[in-house]
Amino acid sequence: MKKSSFLKGAMISTFGIIVCKIIGLLYVIPFFSMIGSQGGALYSYAYSIYAVFLSLSTSGIPIAISKLVSEYQTMEYYNSKERVYKIGLSLIMTLGIVLFVLMMLSAPMLAKLILGDLTGGNSVESVTMVIRVISLSLLIVPILSVTKGYLQGHKMMESPSKAQIIEQLVRVSVILLGSFFAVKVFHTKIDTAVGLAVFGATAGAIVAYFYLALQMHKNKEVLHSNQIRTRKEAKITNSVILKKIVFYALPFLMIDLLKSAFSLVDTFTVVNTLTKIGYEASVTESVLGVLTTWGTKLNMIVVSLSLGISISLVPNIASSYVEKDMVGVNAKVTQAVQVLLLFSLPMVFGLSFLSGSIWTIFYGEQVLCASIFSLFIFQAITFSLFTILLNIAQTINDSKLAIGTLLFSFILKVVLNIPAMHLCNSLKIGAYYGPSIATLLAQGIAILIVLYILDQKHKITLYPSRIVIGKIILSTLIMFMSLKIVGLFIPVAESNRLLAIVKVIFYTIMGAIIYFVTIARSGGMKGLFKVLKKDIFSRKKVM
Secondary structure (H helix, E strand, O other): OOOOOHHHHHHHHHHHHHHHHHHHHHOHHHHHHHHHHHHHHHHHHHHHHHHHHHHHHOOOHHHHHHHHHHHHHHHOOHHHHHHHHHHHHHHHHHHHHHHHHHHHHHHHHHHHHHHOOOOOOOOHHHHHHHHHHHHHHHHOHHHHHHHHHHHHHOOOOHHHHHHHHHHHHHHHHHHHHHHHHHHHHOOOOHHHHHHHHHOHHHHHHHHHHHHHHHHHHHOHHHHHHHHHOOOOOOOOOHHHHHHHHHHHHHHHHHHHHHHHHHHHHHHHHHHHHHHHHOOOHHHHHHHHHHHHHHHHHHHHHHHHHHHHHHHHHHHHHHHHHHOOOHHHHHHHHHHHHHHHHHHHHHHHHHHHHOHHHHHHHHHOOOHHHHHHHHHHOOHHHHHHHHHHHHHHHHHOOOHHHHHHHHHHHHHHHHHHHHHHHHHHHHOOOOHHHHHHHHHHHHHHHHHHHHHHHHHHHHOOOOHHHHHHHHHHHHHHHHHHHHHHHHHOOOOOOOOOHHHHHHHHHHHHHHHHHHHHHHHHHHOOOOOOOHHHOOOOOOOOOOO
8 A cells, every 4th residue: 555645646536436436327227227216216215314324423533533643644643643543443333333223213203204294105114124224334334434534544545445446346236136136036025125225335335344454454564664763752642532533523524414414404305395386206206316316326426526636635734734834735725626627517517418318328218307407416516616615624623614604504405495496386497496406505605605714714715726717617618508509400318228328428529529628728727737747735834
């Protein structure tokens, strides 16, 4: 295992995440065809609840481990660094067990809250069962997450990325094989197939953890090689380390919990509200499936970029911040945002333009779902940018900024969600667009607040990047309008899966050529990857 520079680490992490998401996208084609819309809704119920419990048990602590390990490694406190991992592991195992029991016991109540007055769809018993099955993963996923955080704190991104791919491959194998045997061989009920599918999360985490444990054992000399140094460490007790883990983790925990809660707002309001407005059960469950599971899977193509950048960004910014290298911090932040927008902005506009054919490829022809997705995909931009900015704020120890803006955006989402659905219904544009509009507004306003405070309080600004960002936006709009014009002659929407694939490939190649030629000729990419030739993140002490 080798250490990675910021950009290399970001690329490795992003590559691993993108591979996982591609696997996660491809499996939904046969899986969705086996379980159908009702089974898909049942699957989404389990995962929307699981996401919140997973945030409670894992989000925060792995990142805190990564940050603390990076800090102690930089200060050459090697003994303290190792104790961080052991203490974090004990803490997260305890949390996982407690939340597993809580999720098992509360499953019936949660199922009733989700379904409300719904008739003709999934039953409370079925929803209860799948929630309980997926709760098993809370016993192993937290342990896996902390182990990844330990390695990432050493700026070793390759093994965690490989573990993530292994985890996804095992999970998808269990989903497909379990569903196939349940539906096609034993002809069981759909809820049995979905139950087997959600068990895949547990199976994947078990295999991935054993892989990481084996890699750490094989490379223990590399991980502990620096401990032969004789620098005297400051006395740091276990209680101090535990307090630091909790102090660092709580803001990240609240951040990830509130992010998951965005989806939970839709889970608890969409079906009930649309049912009261007058939509049928099949429509309301399909809409919720797009918002909480199936559309989100497609969004992850874009969100993977921010996740990969964030994984590498946190320990690198932590190292610079400990050394009071604010020039380095600002440089990394600037490059991270530029790289994110360079690739994600055209991807979002392209996916929105191709929404009809893309939905047909993965889920079959569903005009309503594809239409919702064409707007829903824009959340990938706001979510990605918001995620990076919040991680930056927390890494420089401004927890109030991170938690405050996220809490504000969550409250705004809660306040706007139901009124937005009623407003869209009154305007005759479809109440099902309301949740996406509410999310875009809530996250967009919060992003502006974070950018303003980072600039005013910490002097971390994107102002020097305004010209590059402007060129990225302009090039994206030129690409989008060009595709729209071609679309007048070659319709994008397609009901046949094979023809849909051909059209997506055709428009993707055309869009990529137009975008990259435009951005290159405008000079928007000039200097963006100077790090490949020169270490722009060299340490510069701020006097």
